[in-house]
Amino acid sequence: MKKKLNVGLVGMGKMGILHGGILCSMDSVVPVAVADTETMLHSFAKSILPQMNFYKDYREMLEKERLDLVYITVPTVLHPPIAEACVEKGIPFFVEKPLGISCEQCVPLIRKLREKPVINMVGYVLHFQDVVRKARAIVQSGVLGEPIHLKSYMYVTQTLSKSGGTKYKKSVMGGGVLNVVATHLVDILVWLFGDIAQVQGSVKSYHSHEVEDFAHSYLRFRSGLEGYLDTSWSLRGYRLPEIKIEVEAEKGRLILTEDYVKLFLDASGRWESFFKQTLYESVEIDVGGPEFTREDRHMVDSVLNGKETGLDVLYAYEIQRVTDAIYRSAQMGQMIEVKNIGA
Template sequence: MDENINIGIIGMGKMGILHTGILNSLDGANVKAVAEKQNLVLKPIKQLLPAISTYSDYLDMIQNEDLDLIYITTPTSFHTNIALDCVDSGIPFFVEKPLGISVDNCKPLIEGIKQKPTINMIGYSMHFVDTFRKAKDVLDSGVLGDLIYFNSSMYVSQLFSKGKGWRYKKETSGGGVLSTLGAHLVDLLIWFFGDVSLVEGHTNSYYSKDVEDFVHSYILFKDGLGGYLDVSWSVRNYRLPEIKIEVHGEKGMLVVSDDYLKVYSDQGAKWNMYYKQDLYDGVDFDLGGPEYTREDKHMIKSVKEGIDSGLDVFDAFKVQKVVDAIYKSASIKSAIEEDEL
């Protein structure tokens, strides 16, 4: 497929607008239509971008437009049903994370994809951040030897009073800081270390009534590596979300964040330091961070070449299982083992 692929965007909130801007800047992509329930949002799109068709009902968009790819950037509770409609229509789709509001909510989509394979991708954008990609290479190289222990966190200064909007309502978001933010960290840990065999979680809802503001969890992976996850959107002095992962191995250790990677080798008895600017290889158009451009280019490439994205709903389902297990563990005050994940 050498010509432009025609793309539809469902949900014109922050992420819908971001992806629309990026996709329309890339060679080989054309945002042809958008669907959004709120006329207050649709009206300026009609005025400013007359070449883009607008719909208040996404099903009308799917039926009336000749689309090669659909982006699903709605509140989480709508993800799986819209994705199933894409599968039924045979249209590749990209869905923002998390995949759904619960494991049970995701199961019909998982079964639907198995019955009718469709190219798809989940928006776990940390896979496209330079420092985390480099950390993955280091871990896969075996230079640290057997991995012994990890500690990880994700913090942002977002909520210090009762939150407003769909993200703070469990029925639309699936949960609080873990589901809407910390899922990125869970995804990175699974990407780095593999499948999970045991989870123990604790949550605290200090500012929120319906969802959690703080999460602390112990995670044990199938290869025996264990460690901790700590997530909150109510920690001061974090203007932007910040991830930090520390990994200890038999031959050294590494520490990785959004901004840097440092690796310590026992053999050399020294640190090797990599800053994000040292690893940066540039993107065509940067809006919100280069990782979003990279994931969009990867999605376009997957559709044009008819290949699996390598970061699909099955990967997202693994994350969903761990997220649900943390919530369940916190609720019953007991660890969740592999056969319950």
């Protein structure tokens, strides 16, 4: 008989419900417990998942349940401490992005993992999008030659009036649109083009009191590639998050969005387009997009097979280093190096 993983979930907000729904559909998974401080969510969840155990405190869940995997989908400030508790118990974990509110907050987790490794993964889900995978395959093939310059943005219409609440508190989320939303854009830029060495950032708050609504940064990669990113959650006309990356290279040009990849090569003198519909590969259940199912399948299979995920805490720490550096650069008003913060 094939092994089934007993899975516990910490946090039953939007992402917890999303991952929970996907995991419930997998034959190799048995969701057995949920921890959430909101008792109203307990009543709702019990009505549809009567076989599960519910806890107000994740520490009690980790102590009482025999878990093979834990999903952590809570406000950002709680990511590292809950992950640390999983490491102490020797339990593999998945934690939503970003890794934490700052590099400094993540250092104890990294040190614990070095002392007691467990399989882990951070939710940079765009690695599992068909168009992003296609763009990476093109870049890695070398057909573009040396990348020279890029421009990129990530926009969404989320905040158009004075905003409060937990998700707009710097102490809880680590920042605004850059750390909460555009961490996905930073991730894809690093995954496609390698480490970022220097940044010169600027941020602007208008609707939000504690965090930024707009962010912009010049980027210099270790490869010599240069360009910029721009992001906001306070622009009209973006009902869903929208990413666009344009790269000028030695032998052509690449454009990536969440809907298509377009490639121009000087040798052919024409554009070639790859749309998400033609790149699509089916999944067993599609909740929120096939990339989320692929992400969860990858996490589960990694635990079942005892293999690293390739999207672990150390990788996510590299993304955190870039966002932290952009914030520091904006505060200092100058270009700075993306440095290691004591890990």
